Amino acid sequence: MVVEQEMAGIYPPDAEDFGSYLPGTDCGVCGLGNCVEFAEAVLSKKSAPHACPELPADVANVMAAIVVLDKSPIPYNIMMEQVDCRLIEIGRPTADDPLLVTCNFLGTVQIMQRILEKTDSHAFLLPIFTHGYSVDNAVHERMFKAIDVWKSMQENDVANKIDHQRIIIPGLAESQKNAIRQLTRWEVVVGPVSGFLVPLFILKK
Numbered sequence: 001m002v003v004e005q006e007m008a009g010i011y012p013p014d015a016e017d018f019g020s021y022l023p024g025t026d027c028g029v030c031g032l033g034n035c036v037e038f039a040e041a042v043l044s045k046k047s048a049p050h051a052c053p054e055l056p057a058d059v060a061n062v063m064a065a066i067v068v069l070d071k072s073p074i075p076y077n078i079m080m081e082q083v084d085c086r087l088i089e090i091g092r093p094t095a096d097d098p099l100l101v102t103c104n105f106l107g108t109v110q111i112m113q114r115i116l117e118k119t120d121s122h123a124f125l126l127p128i129f130t131h132g133y134s135v136d137n138a139v140h141e142r143m144f145k146a147i148d149v150w151k152s153m154q155e156n157d158v159a160n161k162i163d164h165q166r167i168i169i170p171g172l173a174e175s176q177k178n179a180i181r182q183l184t185r186w187e188v189v190v191g192p193v194s195g196f197l198v199p200l201f202i203l204k205k
């Protein structure tokens with residue numbers, strides 16, 4: 001029997017965070033009182049992103065793809081299963097596309113790959129060694145470390161594959177931002193807490 005575990009939350013987007021990618025004018029043309037109400041309606045599939053005439057088509061398409069993604073909890077039987085810390089190319093990334101850092105927990109890496117692929121994103125996803133802990137647990141256990149970001153970057157020769165010097169770290173790892181910046185000398189941008197919002201985050205950037 002597969003038991004749903006309680007430790008590795010998948011952090012589905014809430015209406016406020018999802019709504020922060022809407023125009024924010026609260027014009028009401030969509031038939032709702034404001035953008036956050038519209039975000040709630042979209043997330044609960046009572047409306048569709050394309051009902052907002054102010055929303056650019058590419059953003060609306062990504063939002064529509066996010067809404068239908070499977071957001072089931074991660075099954076306990078893969079807890080702490082690890083992946084190799086190899087740079088993963090999502091879509092057809094060019095050297096200008098974003099570098100996203102994550103943990104080396106199989107469940108997280110699989111979810112991030114699925115989110116990015118289903119939204120037609122192009123990016124580099126770099127797992128770092130966290131002993132198989134998910135990002136939230138790794139941060140809590142002090143296993144999400146700048147030195148492991150640096151090591152993964154070195155081992156994957158990231159500097160020669162990417163033209164920019166910018167790392168996007170998970171919102172849950174914000175506390176490590178300065179340490180990663182000091183060690184790598186790269187700009188460190190804190191991404192969203194919910195991995196489901198990463199495609200919108202990189203589109204906006």
Ligand code: SF4
Pocket residue numbers: 022023024025026027028029030031032033034035038051052053054055
């Ligand atoms: S139409 Fe768009 S911008 Fe206007 S309130 Fe609705 S979601 Fe917000």
